[in-house]
Amino acid sequence: MASTAAGEAVAAFTLDPAKDDASRRLIARMVQVMYPHAQFGDEPYLRTADAIFAAAAATPAQKVSFVAALHDLAQAGFADLDDAAALGHLRSIEDTPFFGLVRSTTVVTLYDDPDVWAILGYEGPSFDKGGYVNRGFNDLDWLPEPRIEEYEAGR
Amino acid sequence: MTEIAADEDAVVIVGSGAGGGTLAYELTKAGIPCVVLEAGPFLRNEDYHDNEWVAFRQMAWLDARTTSGSWRIAKDFPVLPAWIVKAVGGSTTHWSGATPRFKDYEFKTRTTYGAVEGATLLDWPISLEELAPYYDKAEIAMGSTHRHGRPPLPANNNYKVFANGAERVGYKLYATGPYATNAEPYDDRPASIQDGFNFQGDKNTSKWSTLVREIPRALETGLLDLRPDSHVVRITHDAQGRVDAVLYVDKDGGLHRQAARAVCVAGNSIETPRLLLLSESNRFPNGLANSSDQVGRNYMRHLTGSVYARFDKPVRMYRGETMAGIIADEAAHDPSRGFVGGYYMETLSLGPSFLAAFAEPGGWGPDFAEIMDAYANTAGMWIVGEDMPQAGNRITLSDTVRDQWGLAAPNVHFDDHANDVAMRDYAYEHAQKLYEAVGAVGSHRTPPYPSTHNLGTCRMSERPEDGVVDRWGRAHDVPNLFVSDGSVMTTGGAANPTLTIVALAIRQAEYLAAELKAGNI
Ligand SMILES: Cc1cc2nc3c(=O)[nH]c(=O)nc-3n(C[C@H](O)[C@H](O)[C@H](O)COP(=O)(O)OP(=O)(O)OC[C@H]3O[C@@H](n4cnc5c(N)ncnc54)[C@H](O)[C@@H]3O)c2cc1C
Numbered sequence: 317m318a319s320t321a322a323g324e325a326v327a328a329f330t331l332d333p334a335k336d337d338a339s340r341r342l343i344a345r346m347v348q349v350m351y352p353h354a355q356f357g358d359e360p361y362l363r364t365a366d367a368i369f370a371a372a373a374a375t376p377a378q379k380v381s382f383v384a385a386l387h388d389l390a391q392a393g394f395a396d397l398d399d400a401a402a403l404g405h406l407r408s409i410e411d412t413p414f415f416g417l418v419r420s421t422t423v424v425t426l427y428d429d430p431d432v433w434a435i436l437g438y439e440g441p442s443f444d445k446g447g448y449v450n451r452g453f454n455d456l457d458w459l460p461e462p463r464i465e466e467y468e469a470g471r
Numbered sequence: 472m473t474e475i476a477a478d479e480d481a482v483v484i485v486g487s488g489a490g491g492g493t494l495a496y497e498l499t500k501a502g503i504p505c506v507v508l509e510a511g512p513f514l515r516n517e518d519y520h521d522n523e524w525v526a527f528r529q530m531a532w533l534d535a536r537t538t539s540g541s542w543r544i545a546k547d548f549p550v551l552p553a554w555i556v557k558a559v560g561g562s563t564t565h566w567s568g569a570t571p572r573f574k575d576y577e578f579k580t581r582t583t584y585g586a587v588e589g590a591t592l593l594d595w596p597i598s599l600e601e602l603a604p605y606y607d608k609a610e611i612a613m614g615s616t617h618r619h620g621r622p623p624l625p626a627n628n629n630y631k632v633f634a635n636g637a638e639r640v641g642y643k644l645y646a647t648g649p650y651a652t653n654a655e656p657y658d659d660r661p662a663s664i665q666d667g668f669n670f671q672g673d674k675n676t677s678k679w680s681t682l683v684r685e686i687p688r689a690l691e692t693g694l695l696d697l698r699p700d701s702h703v704v705r706i707t708h709d710a711q712g713r714v715d716a717v718l719y720v721d722k723d724g725g726l727h728r729q730a731a732r733a734v735c736v737a738g739n740s741i742e743t744p745r746l747l748l749l750s751e752s753n754r755f756p757n758g759l760a761n762s763s764d765q766v767g768r769n770y771m772r773h774l775t776g777s778v779y780a781r782f783d784k785p786v787r788m789y790r791g792e793t794m795a796g797i798i799a800d801e802a803a804h805d806p807s808r809g810f811v812g813g814y815y816m817e818t819l820s821l822g823p824s825f826l827a828a829f830a831e832p833g834g835w836g837p838d839f840a841e842i843m844d845a846y847a848n849t850a851g852m853w854i855v856g857e858d859m860p861q862a863g864n865r866i867t868l869s870d871t872v873r874d875q876w877g878l879a880a881p882n883v884h885f886d887d888h889a890n891d892v893a894m895r896d897y898a899y900e901h902a903q904k905l906y907e908a909v910g911a912v913g914s915h916r917t918p919p920y921p922s923t924h925n926l927g928t929c930r931m932s933e934r935p936e937d938g939v940v941d942r943w944g945r946a947h948d949v950p951n952l953f954v955s956d957g958s959v960m961t962t963g964g965a966a967n968p969t970l971t972i973v974a975l976a977i978r979q980a981e982y983l984a985a986e987l988k989a990g991n992i
Contacts, residue, residue, distance in 0.1 A: 350835045353844060403836065419835055427827035427843060428524055437847030438789060438823050441521035443674050447664025448790035453627045458784045459909060462634030464623045466646040 329387050334369035339386060342395055343368055347422050349402040355435050360426055367425040368418055378417075385414030473504065475696040480732040481506045482987070483717050485703045485746065488561015489972045490956035491737030492681025492689075493612075497980030499694040503987055506729055507686075507695060508719050510702040510738075511557035514564075516683065519672035523824040526671035530564060532557040535872050535880040536741070540864070542885040543918045547832035552883035553772075553922040555739050559699050560682030562739065562923070563969065567669045567794035568651040568678055569817055570615045570970040572606050575599040576804055577812075577857070577964035583804055584811040589888060590859035591769055595961040596933040596942040605974035613679040613973060614657045616648035616795075623647045624654045627665060627791030629818045632782070632850040636905035637798050637816075644799035651679040651970075652792060658684065665791040667820070701727070704878060706734055706750040706759055706952070714759075714952045720876050733983070733992050737956040737976075740770065740925035744866045744958065745881040747929070747939075760929075760946035765939050767866035769930050770885060771963040772922035774814055774856035776895050779830060780906035780914035781845035788820035788850055796852075801901065802965045810893040813965045814856025816902060821851070830917050842915055850906065854898040855924070857965045859888035866928050924968050929958035943982045944975065951992050955979055 333339035343365040344358065372382035394405060409415050426432060433440055442448050475481045482498060484491045487509040495507050511530070520526045531554060538545040538552045545552075556562040576583040578599055581592040610618040617623050624647045626634065637645040652673075653662050663677040676683045689695040700722035709715045714734045719727050736743050744767035748758035758766050796818030803813045821829060823846055830842050842849075864886060868879035887895075899916045906914050932938025935947035944959050946952040955976050957968050964971070986992045 351843075352837055352840050355844075419833075423827050424524060424824070428824040433823055436823050436843065437785070437787070439787075440822070441668070442666045442790075443521055443664070443668070447666035447675070449663070449665040451790070452787065453665040453667075453791035454625060454631070456628040456631045456784075456786060459631050459635045462626055462631055462638065463645070464626050464630075464634075464647040466617055467643045469643070 330383060333383060333386055334366070334373070340365050340369075342386065342390060343418065345395060345402070346389065346406065346418060347426065349399060349406055350419065351422060351426060352399070353435075356432060360429050360432050363429060364422050364426045368421045371417060371421045382414060382417065385412065473693055473696050475504055475506050477728060478730050480730045481696075482733050482735070483508065483729055483731040484735045484737060484955070485717065486561060486737035486739065486742070486956065487559050487681060487686060487697070488556070488737060488739065488956070489563050489681060489969045490976045491735070492560060492563070492685040493973050493976035494735055494737065494955050494980050495695055496685035496689040497977055498984060499689040499692040501980070501984040502694070503984055504694040505689070505696070507697045508701040508703050508717065508729070509559050509697070509699050511559060511699065513559045513697070513699040516672065516674050516676050519674050521666070521668045521671055521674065523671065523822050530556045530558045530672065535874045537869050537872050537880060537882045538884070539882060540885040542887055544885070544921060547918065548921050551921045553741055553925050554920065555741075555923070555925065559686060559697070560680045563680035564672045564682055565670050566680070566923075566969060568792070569794050569797060569967040570610065570613060570649045570651050571797065571799065571802070571815060571966040573599065573964040573966050573971055574802070577962065580812070580962045587811060587859060587890060589861060590890070591862050592860060593930070593932060593937055593961050596931055602974055602978065605978040606970065608977050609970050609974040610649070612684065612977075613651035613970065614653055615970070616650045616652070616654050617646060618649050621657065622654045624650060624652065624663065624792055624795045627795065628786050629788035629791065629820055629850050630796040632786055632906070632909055633796045633798070633816075633818050633852055636909040639908035640901070640905050642798050642800040646797060647795045648797065650792065650795045652795070653677045663792055667789045667791060667793070669793040702876065703746060704749065704876060706746065708752065708754065708759070708949070712754055712949060714949055724876065733951040733953065733987070735953040735955045735983075737954070739956055740928045740958040741866055741881050741883060743954060743956055744928040745868065748868050749878060755948070760939055760948045760952055762948050763936050763939060765930065765937070767928050768862050768864070769860035769927040770864045770866055770883065770925070771858050771860055771927040771960070772885065773924040773926075773963060774854060774858050774891055774895055774898070775919040776854045776899055777819055777851060777917040778854070778899060778902035778906065778914055779826070779842065779849050779851045779917060780903070780911035782848045782850065782910060783912055785847050786850045787847055789822055793820055794818055794853070801898070808897055810890045810897065812857035812890070812894065814854055814894060814898050815965055816898070816905070817853045817855060819851045819853040829920050830915060832918065845913075852902055854895070854902060855965065855967060856894050856898060857963050858891045860927055860930075860962055861886065861888055924957070924963070926957045926960045926963045926968055929954045930961045931959045932961065944979045953979065953983065
């Protein structure tokens, strides 16, 4: 994820981070350090950032503390840290409500994304295609076919 | 649909899940009109969503609840102690279908295990022998595979890994069932199309639930008055201490009264004791049917835990029936393992959405990402074993938190017993060994999910002072009040509970029908 001049741009206190591209990229970078997947590209992380902004806007009080924490993150130069340093920084704020909001929103957003499913190799709903019964539900071929009946002597 | 007048003394059933739905069918089939009050909506199979979060939000019971105790759920999911369903059909709409029976010794654990410190073990007032004919009826009703001529389901990919691992570590008692989903058309429902969605409701209707079988058949008798969106908030009684009506709230908050000749409560093991506690009165100051102070106590939720293992080749565990794989070798009482009671291993698969939320609650960082990156190459199993009943593991009414109707929310308190911890550790280790035996490159121990098996909070006992209901599920204190769900389980056994809940409900219906016809109730 590009991080070039982002640190500079968010140094000012942003009241509406959802409308601020640098803030969006900063949060996306945070999510990417928390859940690093080389194959995901930028888009799923940016979509997750949008969901986080929506969650953070639930009440004015929550929004105020969120933008303050975001400001701190920018001030710490997070956007320009390498992966190891960024991970270390996040470990230092792991117990904050800000981190908790980002984590809990990400867990139900990033992995609930059809593009991410495809990258992870999950094919999702199959009912309309007749299920997987003729589409590989039993195509694993690197182990022998096991018994499916109950063990005779055990009955 | 039949309408039963509000002032007609009816047989009233609270809840339409495994217990309530079965009871409603058995009673109406025997010619007895019933009112079923169900808190949730009447959704049909075509209304279901094959998407984990969408389905969860559509059907899970999300009314206010709180937790306490040392169990990890209190930290990971403090407002979601249990995963149960609020809809016609109850949790049988989301269940997966594993249907093992209890074993003989599991009805007499106090005698078999002896005294276990801190546990309130008690023998059931009934035996396996007594329940066996009803197990047969329940298996036939539910279409359990491997039983009564029902063929086994084929091996899916997750099962192939699981069963080969079992064979290599020396287990013998593995199979694709018993599992209450059709391998071939049965009972007017089609064979499984292995679409991978069970926990979201089965659009294909191959899976048994009271929504696809008992409820429609009870409606066909013309004797069932089914009222969805009807949340029972109090059971009232007359001057003799016999229950005489229930009060319920409709979806707009309107209050209604239904007169009752008998009331059968089947709201699952958190809501059932909550309703009895909410129904306190001058005559029953500690809650209805609670002279023993046992209502809400001895809450059990089965041991549970999961292991997800990664391989260097594809598994695609999500294709196919979620839990059509059972290993029974560890389901025995063998104290040499360091604990009393036993456990089953069962195949399990989650989609990425749920795996992310449940694999390692609170987890993040590169290790977490590694679990998710391996998704397509992952195999999974669930561990389900007997947990110890304890007096302090208990449903109580919250002093502070209220639900959407202003009623005290239930608090679910649970501390793991030392026996539970010893069994879980042993089970994790053996599950990991099983996967290593078929070449796992890594595996992860996943802590318990919000409880899907909720048991024991109105337990059956021979003596009134030891429990809440008698051998028929009839309240010791109130002759026309019955409990008809998993709350009545004296101890939990290792087996998934639903087959036993259904067998007990069929047996209770037979008794209740005879008593009603004889004019004893
Ligand atoms: C994801 C999942 C997988 C499962 N897999 C298995 C499995 O493989 N094998 C197995 O044996 N079991 C399984 N179970 C457990 C199984 O679903 C339950 O054991 C069973 O459904 C419990 O039956 P019940 O009648 O006690 O309650 P439920 O089936 O939960 O029904 C209770 C009903 O009562 C209603 N209700 C509650 N309170 C009130 C009130 N005050 N007024 C009106 N209505 C009320 C609820 O809305 C609900 O519909 C699973 C459960 C889940 C969630």
